[in-house]
Structure formats: structure tokens, C-alpha cells
Amino acid sequence: MTAPAPLSRARIFAASLVLPLSAPPIRDGALLVRDGRIAAVGPLPEVERDNPDAEVRYFPRHTIIPGAVNTHAHLGFRRGDAPRGGSFSGWVRELVSRLPEKEAWTPEAARGSAREAVESGTTFITDSSPFGECLPQLVESGLAGIVFAEFFPFLFDTPGEAVDAIENAVFALREGLPPRVLVEMSVHAPYTVDPESSRLAATRTRERGDRLAIHLSESPEEIEFVREGTGGLESIFEAFGMRADWGGVGVSPVRYAGSVGLLGPATISAHLATGVSGEDMEILVRTGIAAAHCPRSNEYLGCGVSPVPEMLERGMRVGMGTDGLWSSPSMNLFEETLFAVKLHGLDGETGLKLATLYGAQALGVERETGSLESGKWADLAVVEVAPGEAGESPEMQVLEAAASGGVAATVVSGELLYDRLAEGAG
Numbered sequence: 206m207t208a209p210a211p212l213s214r215a216r217i218f219a220a221s222l223v224l225p226l227s228a229p230p231i232r233d234g235a236l237l238v239r240d241g242r243i244a245a246v247g248p249l250p251e252v253e254r255d256n257p258d259a260e261v262r263y264f265p266r267h268t269i270i271p272g273a274v275n276t277h278a279h280l281g282f283r284r285g286d287a288p289r290g291g292s293f294s295g296w297v298r299e300l301v302s303r304l305p306e307k308e309a310w311t312p313e314a315a316r317g318s319a320r321e322a323v324e325s326g327t328t329f330i331t332d333s334s335p336f337g338e339c340l341p342q343l344v345e346s347g348l349a350g351i352v353f354a355e356f357f358p359f360l361f362d363t364p365g366e367a368v369d370a371i372e373n374a375v376f377a378l379r380e381g382l383p384p385r386v387l388v389e390m391s392v393h394a395p396y397t398v399d400p401e402s403s404r405l406a407a408t409r410t411r412e413r414g415d416r417l418a419i420h421l422s423e424s425p426e427e428i429e430f431v432r433e434g435t436g437g438l439e440s441i442f443e444a445f446g447m448r449a450d451w452g453g454v455g456v457s458p459v460r461y462a463g464s465v466g467l468l469g470p471a472t473i474s475a476h477l478a479t480g481v482s483g484e485d486m487e488i489l490v491r492t493g494i495a496a497a498h499c500p501r502s503n504e505y506l507g508c509g510v511s512p513v514p515e516m517l518e519r520g521m522r523v524g525m526g527t528d529g530l531w532s533s534p535s536m537n538l539f540e541e542t543l544f545a546v547k548l549h550g551l552d553g554e555t556g557l558k559l560a561t562l563y564g565a566q567a568l569g570v571e572r573e574t575g576s577l578e579s580g581k582w583a584d585l586a587v588v589e590v591a592p593g594e595a596g597e598s599p600e601m602q603v604l605e606a607a608a609s610g611g612v613a614a615t616v617v618s619g620e621l622l623y624d625r626l627a628e629g630a631g
């Protein structure tokens with residue numbers, strides 16, 4: 206007879222208010238965590254009574270919410286020396302000119318970006334980086350997440366070689382990953398990846414049931430490139446041997462992306478910020494693609510405003526993304542979301558869901574994270590605010606607090622990755 210496996214010690218996280226988001230708020234609420242997952246959610250006295258052996262961490266005058274799910278970020282940019290904004294093509298041009306010197310500090314930047322995300326309540330992050338170069342720092346951070354490995358076909362002789370190379374890189378990166386980190390492929394953008402490489406990459410990822418990330422309909426220059434083949438993006442990577450001659454197809458970026466097979470339920474598209482027409486919206490809804498909304502980056506780069514309220518109304522999956530620190534002021538996803546809430550006139554509950562549950566749905570990880578429900582991973586943020594019964598919606602108060610540095614603790618898979626109160630006490 207074999208002895209039963211020892212049960213890992215259960216732990217209770219409790220606070221003045223718990224907002225599960227998939228269920229009504231709970232005053233003096235608690236979460237029971239076992240083996241990294243949520244085993245029960247309810248009022249503290251009940252959860253404590255049923256689990257007398259569990260260690261309790263109570264946060265008075267705080268609110269526990271699901272951790273933020275960042276659906277589009279680039280960890281490898283650093284704070285303080287962003288290329289000038291205002292024009293997308295000008296920004297890309299400066300960025301590309303600085304790629305050679307950037308190599309030296311990319312790992313440090315990725316470490317800093319990930320840490321900033323953790324300390325502002327993020328529990329799941331999506332990085333897009335060339336050939337998945339920021340994977341080590343994402344793993345090191347303890348965050349759950351996905352690294353989308355970007356590839357640039359102009360570095361190869363043929364589309365077939367380019368796609369083989371990125372596939373092999375993705376397969377190699379998947380070896381020995383922690384259980385909650387995934388590696389997938391990204392087709393960077395219509396102006397960097399030619400149609401044949403795009404089509405091949407899309408076909409192969411679809412056949413395997415993999416996810417795919419793209420940047421789409423981000424800037425006026427991208428629209429001009431795809432429609433007319435002009436506008437300054439076609440020669441931007443010239444120093445690296447690229448001259449894009451496949452633009453000028455006379456249609457919108459969304460319609461073009463659909464024509465090369467990039468759109469589908471497993472695809473998440475960053476931005477969709479500029480020139481999304483009624484016809485484009487039909488295509489987006491029909492194909493079931495998800496959107497990563499990065500409004501602060503869009504504003505910095507003069508890229509317009511994504512029609513997010515219409516997307517939500519029409520049932521599209523939309524999550525929030527900070528983008529990277531070269532186009533965005535912070536890695537705080539709640540701050541990004543509060544900006545979107547004000548921009549689009551959304552309510553607090555929609556805002557908090559955009560930052561968490563909707564992001565998880567956009568990435569197809571909603572069975573694992575995004576709300577506080579039994580069976581999901583214990584991914585949560587503890588926010589220094591305790592909304593009363595009256596006044597402004599509790600969700601809006603919590604979002605505002607989390608957006609302005611109010612996150613006191615961050616828990617991923619039941620582990621405290623950040624604990625300001627303990628750090629302060631020590």
C-alpha cells in the first residue's frame with residue numbers, strides 16, 4: 206500500500222473586499238489557495254471555519270482583485286530614452302537606427318519592465334520580442350505569460366527559410382519551460398513581413414493549433430503602405446537589407462491580413478487603432494480575432510483611437526496592453542486601462558474586466574486566470590483601497606487606486622511575488 210501524497214499547506218488570502226469579477230463582491234472576503242490554485246472563494250469566517258489549518262494573510266482596508274492580464278507588451282525597452290513620438294514612421298526610423306546599441310541593455314530593460322509589471326499588480330504578461338529574446342527575463346520574473354517570438358524575413362533568403370527558422374526557434378524555446386509560460390510565434394506587421402511569409406506562418410500555426418500575434422492597422426503610415434505602397438515605411442529597415450515592395454495592394458490592412466490568412470480566433474492583434482472601417486469591423490467580427498488595446502502608445506505615436514466600444518458591443522474579445530516603455534509611460538496595466546476608461550467613457554466594472562478577465566479571454570487563457578474562481582490559478586492583486594457601500598462604483602475606485610501606485614501585493618499561482626507591506630515592515 207502506498208502512503209497518500211502529503212497535502213500542500215493551504216493558505217488564505219483575505220481582505221476588506223474581494224472582487225471576483227465573475228461573481229458579486231464579497232465584504233470581508235477570502236480565497237483559499239491550495240497547490241497554487243483557488244480552492245474556495247467566500248466570506249472569511251466561512252472559509253476560515255472550513256479550513257482551520259490554513260495560514261491566513263488578512264489585508265485590512267484593502268481589496269483583492271484578479272491580477273492584471275497584459276495582452277500586448279514589449280519587455281525589452283527601457284524607461285527614459287524613448288524615441289521621439291508624434292509620428293509613427295519617425296519613431297520606427299529612430300528605433301531601428303538604435304537597434305545595434307540596444308542589444309547591450311535589452312536583458313536589463315526586460316528585467317526592469319517585468320518587475321514594474323509585477324509591482325503594479327500584473328500576474329500574466331504577453332511579450333513580443335525578436336526571436337523571443339526576452340523569454341529568460343519573463344521566466345525569471347515569476348510571472349505567467351506568453352512570449353510571442355517575432356521574425357523578420359528580410360534576414361533570410363526565402364520565406365520558407367524564414368518561417369523554418371522561427372519555427373525551430375520557437376520549438377527550441379519551448380524546451381524546459383516553467384508550467385505557466387508559453388512560447389508562440391508572431392508575424393510582426395504588414396510592413397515587415399511579406400505576404401508569402403505571413404501566409405506560410407499563419408498556415409503552420411493554425412495547423413498546430415498555436416496562437417499567433419500580429420500588429421495591425423496601427424498607424425496612418427501602415428494604411429498608406431498597404432493601400433498605396435508609399436509613405437516611408439517601405440525603406441525603414443534598409444540598413445538591415447530590407448526594402449518592402451509588396452505594399453500598394455489597394456485594400457485596408459485588415460482586409461490584406463485576412464487575405465493572407467492571418468485572421469482567426471487564435472490570433473491576437475495589437476492596436477487596430479487607425480482607419481478601422483465598417484467593412485474592417487465585419488471582417489474582424491467574422492474571423493473571431495481578438496484585439497489588444499494600447500491607447501497610450503497609440504496617442505504617443507499619433508495613431509488615432511481604436512473603436513473599442515463598438516468592438517465590445519459586437520462581441521469581439523478585447524484586452525488591454527501597455528506596449529513597451531519606448532512608446533508608453535509605464536508597464537502599469539491598470540493605469541493603461543484607466544486611460545482607456547476615460548477615453549471611451551466606460552464604466553468601472555468594464556474597465557476592471559478589460560484589465561483582467563477580458564484580457565484572459567482575448568488570449569484564450571480564461572479557464573486558467575482572469576477572475577477569482579475555484580479551479581483557476583490564484584493570480585491576484587491586493588489594492589490599498591476599501592470602497593464603502595455608498596458613492597462611486599467600487600470597481601472604479603479600485604481601478605483608480607491600482608492605476609496610481611496602490612497595489613500592495615501581487616500573487617501569482619498562490620505565491621507572493623510582491624509584498625510591499627512585508628518589505629516595508631522588514
Ligand SMILES: [Zn+2]
Nearest residue numbers: 279420475528
Ligand atoms: Zn507592439
